[in-house]
Amino acid sequence: MHIQQATNDELQAELQSLQTQYSQLTELNLNLDLTRGKPGSSQLDLSNALDGILQGDYRAADGSDVRNYGGLDGLPEAKALFGSLLGADPAHTLIGGNSSLTLMYHTLEFAMTEGLAGTASAWGNADTVKFLCPSPGYDRHFAICEHLGIEMITVPMLEDGPDMDIVEALVNEDSAIKGMWCVPRFSNPTGCVYSDKTVERIAALGKQASENFLVMWDNAYTVHTLNPTAPALASISEYCKKLGTADSVFQFGSSSKITFAGAGVAYLSSSERNLSALKHHLEYQTIGPDKVNQLRHVRFLKDTATLAKHMAGHAAIIQPRFDAVLQVLDAALADTGMGNWTKPAGGYFISFDSLPGLAKEIVQLADDIGVKLTPAGATYPYGDDPQDCNIRLAPTFPSLEDVQASAEAFVVCVKLASVKQKLLEA
Secondary structure, eight states, rough: OOTHHHHHHHHHHEEEEHHHHHHHHHHHTTTTEESSOOOOOHHHTTTGGGGGTTTTTBBTTTTTTTTOOOOOTTHHOOOHHHHHHTTGGGGGGEEEEEOOHHHHHOOOHHHHTTOOOOOGEEEEESSSSSSEEESSOOOOHHHHHHHHHHHHEEEEETEEOOHHHHHHHHHHHTTTTEEEEEESSOOOTTTOOOHHHHHHHHHHHHSSTTTOOOEEEEEEETTOOEEEEEEEOOHHHHHHHHOHHHHHGGEEETTTTOOOTSSSOEEEEEEEEHHHHHHHHHOOOOSSSOHHHHHHHHHHHOSSSHHHHHHHHHHHHHHHHHHHHHHHHHHTTSSSSEEEOOOOOOOOEEEEEEEOOOOHHHHHHHHEEEETEOOTTTTGGGGGOOSSSSEEEESSSSSSHHHHHHHHHHHHHHHHHHHHHHHHHH
């Protein structure tokens, strides 16, 4: 039944059926959770060999003892391994602690308070600082901006990345805009991969935008493919070299969803100027990161070929979960006019768009029967989805059985909210 073509009698009959299904779900006392993109225990088990892998050998390749202080920017072998995931020169790579979010926060706070090119360049010297936020996007990015008092501007996400016509128009007309968030491969939550042209246009923003503009390139899912044919991502570093805009881009990543989510290795890459300034800033906060953890990751992951085999193990575990959700959505909602959704080739999320005005109601309906979803609006700055339609689904953490049950309950909620809305409009 297509909701826009159904008669009132058909809608009333469908409503009664859905209310019965919903009541039955209520009686099951469900306790299901699709809120956050965490790796499941079976994924974490893939990296259990990290424990004890050093076997008492704490010497890095240069002979230094990783148990001691020092090495502010990380081990050279860690820079080589993780820098390669960003397409970055090891000399332009910094290895931090276990959280790329921490590195992102430090970078923006430093740009706000001290400035990457000296105190005169600090964004905080201005009355207003603005950031472009492609949406739907990552709620924790938006939370950093809100905490630091940076005004956020929503930019629509297209199938090939942010709407660059809008981005370029905004940065050309407003000098208060100092940066933009990007999740370029398997974007959170849509799963899109930025096209080569989009990557090139983003690299060129350093020539068009105001002075000290920064692209925060959070390449969190760079190796998190679900199948071997997943589209590749162009190197923003190469475009920056050609355009002379390396100072305008910071790249970030981590092994959090590669090895242990709570004990991974975070890394960033940028220009020589930016890294020099950031390292000077970090000298006052730390004597050095956890080099023991860096060394055990290098010993465990070894090289990009070994890493690729390791990530294939992740894909084998989580692809059935994605398939389960997509099969339920296709079977229950295809050709109904009640929503549309992405079918990502990698990453950790499926993005679902309901009919306008229904996301909050659907999330509440699900919560009332024990199915927890990411709050409606979370994928937009300030938690404000102007269409109230986007819902992020995260199928990786629960068991396959729970993912299936969650998806089946979810579509009942989508249908129930949609039919009710249509009847009210009649």
